[in-house]
Amino acid sequence: MSRYIAKAAIRGANLIVGEAEQMVEAAVAELGASTPVAFTNTAYHLPVILGFTGMEVDNLGELREAVAYAKRLLNAMPGESLWLPYLGETLDAGAATLLATEAIEAVRFARGLQPEPIPGLHLTGTSFTSPDNNGGGADGGHANGPIDDIQLRAWGIQLVDGRMPGFAAIIGAARSNEAAVSIVRELQKRNILVFLSGNVNGRSIIHQLMEEGVEMGYDTYIVPFGTDTISAIYALGFATRSALTFGGMSGGQTRDILLYNKYRVFAFALALGEVDDLKYAAAAGAINYGFPVIADTLIPQILPSGITSYEHVISMPFDDIPGDNDTERARRLVQRCMEVRGVKIKITDVPIPVPYGSAFEGERIRKADMRVEFGGSKAQAFEYLRSVGLDEIEDGKIEVVGPGFDDVPEGGAMSLGIVVEVAGRKMQEDFEPVLERQTHYWVNGASGIQHIGQRDITWIRLSKAAVDKGFQIKNLGDILYARLHADFGAILDKVAVTIYTDPDKFQEWLAKAREAYQARNVRLADMVDESIEEFYSCTLCQSFAPNHVCVISPERLGLCGAYNWLDCKASNQINPTGPNQPIPKGICLDPVFGVWQGSNEFAYQNTHQTVERVTLYSIMQDPMTACGCFECIAVVIPEANGVMVVSREDPSMTPAGMTFSTLAGVAGGGLQTPGMMGVGKYYLLSRKFISADGGFKRIVWMSSVLKGMMADELKGVCEREGDPDLLDKIADERSATTVEELLPFLEEHQHPALAMDPIF
Amino acid sequence: MSVAMPNVNETWTGKILEVTLGAGPDKGGTRGKTVTVGGETTLPFLHFEGEIPNKPVVAVEVRDRAPDDWSELLVKAWGDSLKDPAAWAAKAEGLGAEIIALSLDSAHPERGNTGAKEARETVRQVLKATSLPLIIYGPGQPDKDNEVLVAAAEEAAGERVALGNCEEKNYRTVVAAALANNQVVIAKTPIDVNLAKQLNVLIGDMRLDRDRILIDPTTGALGYGLEYTYSVMERVRLAALTGDSALQQPLIVTAGYEAWRAKEARTNDGVPTQWGDWAKRAVLWEANTAVTLLETGADILVLRHPETIPLVKRAIAGLMTRAGA
Structure with a gap:
């Protein structure tokens, strides 16, 4: 655990708990201890406090006790000479931060200050939590505030059944409006729920999206919680209630609730812009849930896995991300978030111009019906699948190196090498041949394509009919990409396919493939009971x-x-x-x-x-x-x-x-x-x-x-x-x-x- | 001369879980009657060997639209009530049904393609029309199942209905809906002990309580693979009683659906005269299918014809009577 992060988080926690205490005391003095506090339209009281402590807080007096609980979780800052791991202290500080921030929002609700007024922000979809509140802006525009129970159920079901992989809690403001929009669009494309909060020097991603005309609200799966870091607590309230609703748990089963989220809710926090002490403290809170934090600025990282499934804190400075523009950089940033949280990609259709299905597996392409063949007696073909590091390939990249078959006469042959590179945290070198062997079935599934053999005796025929429909060499890569994700998604995160028709490159890769086949043979021979x-x-x-x-x-x-x-x-x-x-x-x-x-x-x-x-x-x-x-x-x-x-x-x-x-x-x-x-x-x-x-x-x-x-x-x-x-x-x-x-x-x-x- | 008879009773280590359908006002529902099945500690009806605390029960199938592929005999027997699921359910209750198995068939893309809104309305009407617990089936098409079962589960919140079918392809959504609304699910797999077990394990991984699952092992009709499904059910039950905790749920079978698919029940066209009276034959086909499955451990039998109901209930009453009692 990074000492820097630990110190910042503990400092932030001390500060925010102190602030919560003052706010609660002031509210009790002013409004009375029996003044009710509640988030609207939820049956879970103050959900994070309920989840962590089992306390059912319904009035200011009870809220005081919750803050006292938070205070007891606080630790002294690690001294300069203390070199113990301070993971426990930091996580406790994170938990205290969550309790304190929720208490602050509760007080704000009691005072009619939530949801936060944001002039000009009109949400799409029914927002049950946001009735006309006293504090609405000049035009009644406001942030969403906490998600109500009805929406929680609707989304919760999708989170549980996997249609929605998870949620992203974005805190801060993006490098540019272009980046803000791209990040959100990339997340939407993957069906990931987007929660927005926080600001950098007063400017929030919510403002950025408003300026770009991006619609926010339940209907678009983009929920603006508020423009300060504190409102990010609603994301964790949502997570806690998911566990209570769908995990059959009750308040106070802290460990179970946190583990439920770690293993079942694929959420992560994305910190955009400068990370201050409070953000570190809130990040430490999120880590309790197994939610990693990705920052687009340079901060210390926490790489070993433990509380989270993979890395805890990742720094990916936005300006250093390769790419021609902010859109491309945003795409890579989101891709990295997916990897860090282990969110899987789902592909249901094989995007090729001919029908696809196991019914076509047995098809034979006769010479007379054939447009072109790869391999066979007049040319050579091979297929080779290898595993590489996660940062070595770009998922979905399908490339043909060399000419197409336009210049090959009808019924002719050409040499072709298929190199599939896969990366995944659960991928093992031993699985390479297992996956590679599937190529035969996968390619055969395309109507009008015939595949025979394996390794360097591969033999593929494309029928005239398939080529007439638009089937090209690149489509072989499309098939493999889609099927590898669909069938082996549990062990793979990334797939890239390169098909070599360029004669020199072909020879070069054929030699590499043969070396690998040989190594596998030896390995297999060594593998004994x-x-x-x-x-x-x-x-x-x-x-x-x-x-x-x-x-x-x-x-x-x-x-x-x-x-x-x-x-x-x-x-x-x-x-x-x-x-x-x-x-x-x-x-x-x-x-x-x-x-x-x-x-x-x-x-x-x-x-x-x-x-x-x-x-x-x-x-x-x-x-x-x-x-x-x-x-x-x-x-x-x-x-x-x-x-x-x-x-x-x-x-x-x-x-x-x-x-x-x-x-x-x-x-x-x-x-x-x-x-x-x-x-x-x-x-x-x-x-x-x-x-x-x-x-x-x-x-x-x-x-x-x-x-x-x-x-x-x-x-x-x-x-x-x-x-x-x-x-x-x-x-x-x-x-x-x-x-x-x-x-x-x-x-x-x-x-x-x-x-x-x-x-x- | 007295011959000492050896005691051949088995001592089973496993016990079938008790699953309750329906909830009365004391439990947050509105049902006048609830049904509890399961709890057996022995093979079917071996009263001398173990406990059989709950009798098997009869559910009657009700659809949210008049079926257009049902046998004339069924259409005649139910009459106009076929057009109104509430009336149909009330009539079924009057004829002795112990559970209403409501099928939201109209949601099927080819049979009306109705959605969540209609599903809610139907569920509301049927809940009002009957005091019995409900089973709610989707149209059997994964996307539409997800849509209407989620809505139905919400509409029937608190009523402890059974949602079906929860299959390998869509179990996550159905289970999530059950979790969120405190319902029961029907886990259906195609005639295979290991698949049944695997699905139960997967459902368990989602943290649904074990006593909120019913197993539909998939059955055949008399003459159409009944013996095969019989032995699969027998194996499920044997595994459960020998301690396999992933298979210890009560079994539900759709005897009516299966039997009425069989030519012998469905039609009288072009059948030999030796087959005898159609109406009698059809009902007996369904009853025979049901009673056979009863003997291999069925706890809930979903039936179709009004006349089958008393036949099967009589068989249950007889089998539940302890010898000498």
């Missing part, structure tokens, strides 16, 4: 296989092939209550068979007490259950002392005397059947593939489609197993469809399984 603390569950299929749980480890992906360990990890980040839950491994009960206390307990509980024990590395002993979605089925062939692996895509008869579909009926349904197990095809490549039973060398038969599909990978595995020709020793449906045919084949090729320990 022993190197992590948690497995992940997948219960997605319990709707039809109620007693099945997939336990997914780095070396054993889900049996459907769709979820590996990293996918599950990302999925859990995005949807913490979803079907992928972390399973702490707990004590390892058997390293050979792959049995952990944690996975056993999880399986027992989530199979509804059906499966008590599950091994990760064995087909013979307590094998993992299967839902029915498996890519392959592994089945023990006792006569051959090994296992066969049948692919879902293989319709032929197998040496077990059953086809895939017959086997599937036995293997699925969440039952533990020793000797039979549904698996994802990439599990075959794992070092932990039935390692307790002898591993890959046990495979005596494998559908030829698998041999073809994973030829290179399988070759690698055979080499790893020290038997480079092993794949040729494994039979398939072309060489054997009965045990009688299988055994001579294995003898002839000297399959290692024949010489291994009995599998039973």
Whole structure:
């Protein structure tokens, strides 16, 4: 905590509490202790005082007690030689400031001085709190004062259901009228409620907006509270009442109310112009609610997170913000506010000139219908997603570097590289491939666009029809931008897409991408079950296989092939209550068979007490259950002392005397059947593939489609197993469809399984 | 010779929460009657094994506009009252309904596109016309649901109505409206225990009290997937009784809606004569659907036909009678 800020805040708090005390005493002397005090049209008394202290203040006498409470929260200023953290003192000073400012406004109400008269300010929308008050200006113009309960409910619902991400309490005056309008417009664009108060040398942002003809009031979501800092208390009164109304809390549940706001109300304070002691003190008050403060002047910052989710105080001097004009600077300032508070952007539509939806995913573009292709046999294409720092990219920037396809003849090809850069506080490097792989589905969702492959074997075709409708290279970026925010908004804050068609740049980035692919391969190879603390569950299929749980480890992906360990990890980040839950491994009960206390307990509980024990590395002993979605089925062939692996895509008869579909009926349904197990095809490549039973060398038969599909990978595995020709020793449906045919084949090729320990 | 019979009673650790609909003047509402469901500590009607403190109840569906796709039989049975939700509700109460399930169907963009103002008016009229607690359904289109359910929740403030449906797509708004106005929500998920659980967890995260949620697990009609939904409900209830606190709410099923979608109930056109008397068949279709769901744990049954009401209530009365009592 910055000593400078602490001192200023405590100084400010002392001052304002003193002022409140004087005002209340004077009012009691003049009007009497029983004079009622109330904000109009609220059932929550003086809400901040109610929230913090539980006191239901209804008259001046009671208000006196509230101020006394504030006074007790005050601390001495940290001495020059005190180097303790003074966070607690500062927060208390902030709380005292809030109580005092609310008391001051209450006295002003009692004296008929609120809402503040502002000649010329006429609010739009029904303002229940602002009846014709005695103090209205010459023309009856006035600020809004506190928000009434009816409006609180209407907005509160939108805050709770997420349609309105949060509110911005702006205090002071902007650098220029242009900046003032731009800041407010940027906030409105994001559906953020704008509260205005404060001034700099007598000039308030309220004045600035009035001069620019910006309408204020409930209808425009811009609420002017008043032209002094004190009126900013109404913002926190609103926050407190949100917690009381929607959080089911009651006055005095201070901690709960503050936490509710921290986690559910995405609000922040934006201090425009010079920050004086009172503003520091009020800022300290806002931090109690988890609301960070962003200043557009040079002030000390408080960067570590703690009371707020991210930074506490950020300084972003307006003049130093890059940009050609104040509008651009304002946009960047608001963008920064969003990041600091963690406000997420919502995108519902993919802005491209062709229809978009999952219904178009399976579309094929024939050569005759094709305008241009990227990749394929005549050109090259790649896609590469990487994470960068939050300040390294600008959200929404989509750029094409190089020429379009206008000069490419119809049906021709060109090289193209898609580089997606993402930034987010919850983004992890591990998620890069998870997100990148989605490119295939996302791009395919556009009507008239076909996407095949991944990484540097990407192949994209644009149909003539799509291009006729106006589809351009840049639209690929639009798709990715929209979908990344929509699907991975929980872990991302910013997305930028650059598409390279310029030959030199293309080569340059292709080299970078390949380096990254290589690094990922190595990383993935290093990621073993022993190197992590948690497995992940997948219960997605319990709707039809109620007693099945997939336990997914780095070396054993889900049996459907769709979820590996990293996918599950990302999925859990995005949807913490979803079907992928972390399973702490707990004590390892058997390293050979792959049995952990944690996975056993999880399986027992989530199979509804059906499966008590599950091994990760064995087909013979307590094998993992299967839902029915498996890519392959592994089945023990006792006569051959090994296992066969049948692919879902293989319709032929197998040496077990059953086809895939017959086997599937036995293997699925969440039952533990020793000797039979549904698996994802990439599990075959794992070092932990039935390692307790002898591993890959046990495979005596494998559908030829698998041999073809994973030829290179399988070759690698055979080499790893020290038997480079092993794949040729494994039979398939072309060489054997009965045990009688299988055994001579294995003898002839000297399959290692024949010489291994009995599998039973 | 006496044979010792082993005691096979289960000892369940979980208990279904009691959820109350409707509030009388003592609780800030105007309802003459309130309904409490739930509270079971055993599987349906196993009185020898645990407590079943509250009987299941019958809700009757009332729409804010005369339905144009309802079976002739229903239209005939309700007559002119179909045109006036208040009259319809009053008639349903007279026929034995214990809850009025008001559907703000006219808010649907294709069926009138009415808004918050009309919703308030309808709710006000129906509250006036009946002393029973209300369930209020939106038109089933997320944007319009949000619009009219929020208005309805406000209009019925203090009455402890159930707002439905609260689904994955719009639960936040409906729950917020319930929080702000002290109402109950109906959490509906498509025939899946885990989805039901997840939605309840998400609603709980928004801090709505656990006893202000009803689970609609989505059901099918007799002959149209009833057995599948039956076993899903059974699993919800088993999970609840074995201690899964995220599933311990009472179950509500829309038996009438489901049954009257089935050809067997809806129409007599082109059906074999062996199917017998249409009117009788249709009512039995609905009653059978409802009673089957009762056996797997339904606490509130939303019905459509006047003649189904006494049939189902008779079944409930019978099932609630303890053997030997």
